[in-house]
Amino acid sequence: MQAACAAMLKRFVIRGRLRVQWPDGSTEDFGGPPGSGPEAAIRLNDARSVRRLVTNPTLSVGESYMDGGLEPLGCPIYDVLDLLITNLMETGVRHPLARLNAVLRRARRRFDQFNPVGRAQRNVAHHYDLNGRLYSLFLDRDRQYSCAYFPTGTETLEAAQAAKKRHIAAKLRLDQPDLSVLDIGCGWGGMAITLAQDFGAKVLGITLSVEQLNAARARAAAAGLADRVRFELMDYRAVTDRFDRIVSVGMFEHVGVDHFRTFFETISRCLKPDGVALLHAIGRNEGPGSTNPWLAKYIFPGGYCPALSETLAASERSGLLLTDIEILRLHYAETLRHWRRRFAANRDTIASLYDERFCRMFEFYLAGCEISFRRENMMVFQIQLAHRQDAVPLTRDYIAAAETSSPRARRVSA
Numbered sequence: 001m002q003a004a005c006a007a008m009l010k011r012f013v014i015r016g017r018l019r020v021q022w023p024d025g026s027t028e029d030f031g032g033p034p035g036s037g038p039e040a041a042i043r044l045n046d047a048r049s050v051r052r053l054v055t056n057p058t059l060s061v062g063e064s065y066m067d068g069g070l071e072p073l074g075c076p077i078y079d080v081l082d083l084l085i086t087n088l089m090e091t092g093v094r095h096p097l098a099r100l101n102a103v104l105r106r107a108r109r110r111f112d113q114f115n116p117v118g119r120a121q122r123n124v125a126h127h128y129d130l131n132g133r134l135y136s137l138f139l140d141r142d143r144q145y146s147c148a149y150f151p152t153g154t155e156t157l158e159a160a161q162a163a164k165k166r167h168i169a170a171k172l173r174l175d176q177p178d179l180s181v182l183d184i185g186c187g188w189g190g191m192a193i194t195l196a197q198d199f200g201a202k203v204l205g206i207t208l209s210v211e212q213l214n215a216a217r218a219r220a221a222a223a224g225l226a227d228r229v230r231f232e233l234m235d236y237r238a239v240t241d242r243f244d245r246i247v248s249v250g251m252f253e254h255v256g257v258d259h260f261r262t263f264f265e266t267i268s269r270c271l272k273p274d275g276v277a278l279l280h281a282i283g284r285n286e287g288p289g290s291t292n293p294w295l296a297k298y299i300f301p302g303g304y305c306p307a308l309s310e311t312l313a314a315s316e317r318s319g320l321l322l323t324d325i326e327i328l329r330l331h332y333a334e335t336l337r338h339w340r341r342r343f344a345a346n347r348d349t350i351a352s353l354y355d356e357r358f359c360r361m362f363e364f365y366l367a368g369c370e371i372s373f374r375r376e377n378m379m380v381f382q383i384q385l386a387h388r389q390d391a392v393p394l395t396r397d398y399i400a401a402a403e404t405s406s407p408r409a410r411r412v413s414a
Helices: 002-012 047-055 057-067 077-091 096-107 117-128 132-136 157-172 190-199 210-222 257-270 293-298 308-316 331-345 347-353 356-375 397-405 407-413
Strands: 017-021 027-031 039-044 070-072 180-184 202-207 229-233 243-249 271-284 321-328 378-386
Touching (some): 002 027, 002 047, 002 077, 017 077, 047 057, 057 070, 057 356, 132 347, 157 243, 157 271, 157 378, 157 397, 190 202, 190 229, 243 257, 308 321, 308 378, 331 347, 331 356, 356 378
Parallel strands (some): 180 202, 180 243, 202 229, 243 271
Antiparallel strands (some): 039 070
C-alpha cells in the first residue's frame, strides 16, 4: 500500500514539495524543486493511515490528522493543507476513487441537504450548541461568527466585524426609527442588538440553537434592549409576521438546496411591500457542487455553500427583485486567519474544555477553510432584495454615505 500511496503522491504533487516519512522511518520527497511552491512535511505513523490516504483521501487526511495517524513535521497543518489544496487546484481530482466519491456526493446532495425542521435543529446543535466559552476564545468580542469586512485589510478583527455590521445596516436602509427587522439566524445576537441600539430598529432574532438563544437574550437584557429586541427559538419557515426589513447573515449555508425556494418564498411573504432584505452567505464561483465530506461529517452536517446560479434561480421564482449584489473575495480568508491565530493562542484552554482530538479537528477546519478562500473558488455574496424597483436609491452611493454617518461610525471616528 505504501507503493500505491507514493505513486499517487507523485502524480498529485507537482507544485511545491512534500516530504513524507513513512511508518518504517524512511522518507521520500514529492513535487518540484525547492522554491517551486508551498513546502511541507508529514509523518504517517501507521499502515492504516497510509491505506486510508489511498482509498479515500478527501475524508482521511482530516481524520488521520485528528487521530494522530498523520502528523505535520516542522510545520503547522496549515502548511500541509496549503500545499495539498494548491496542487488540487493545479491538477484537479485525478484519484479515481476520489472522482467517484465526488460524483456520488453530487448525486445524493439533495438527500444529504434535506433539512426539515427537526433535522435542521439537530444539525445546528451539532456545531452551535458547543460550550459557549469556546467561541469567546477565538471570535471577536461581539461573537460574530461570519465573514468580517476589511475596507483596507489592516483592521483588527473587532473593527472589521463592526464594519461588516455597518455595511449591512447601510444596505438595509435603516433611515427611520422603529423599523421592524427580522434577523434569520441571529447567532449570539450581535447584529440584532446593533440594529436596535445604533439604528433604533425593533428586531426579532430567530435561531435553532438553544445556546445562542440563551446568550442572545441575556445580552439584550444586559444592554437594556429587551423592549426593542426579542429572540425566539424558531425555524424561518414558521415566521408569519411581516417586517420592514429582513436580514440573514451566515445562515443560508444551512438551508439545503431542497429548501432554497422555500427560504426565498418566506422572505417574500414576510417582507412588506416597500421593504428591503439582505442575504449574506458563503458561495462558490465554479457552479453547483457538493460539500467536502470531512466538513459535512465533523463540522456542518447538512450544510452547503451554494453557487450564485442556483441561489438566484431560487430567488427569481419567489417574485423578489434583485436590487444589489456584492462579492467579497478575500474578506473571509482574513477573518479565518484571525480566528485561527486566536484559536492557537488559546489552545490550552480549549483543550481543557474538550480534548486534543477536538483541537485538531478545529485546527483542520479553520486552516482548511481559510485556504479554500485563498486558493479555491470560494467567496461571500451579499444579495439585496425587494418587492419594488424604487425600494432603494438609483445608485450605490447611499451605502458608503450611510456607513460613514452611522452612530457607530461617528463614535469610532471620534
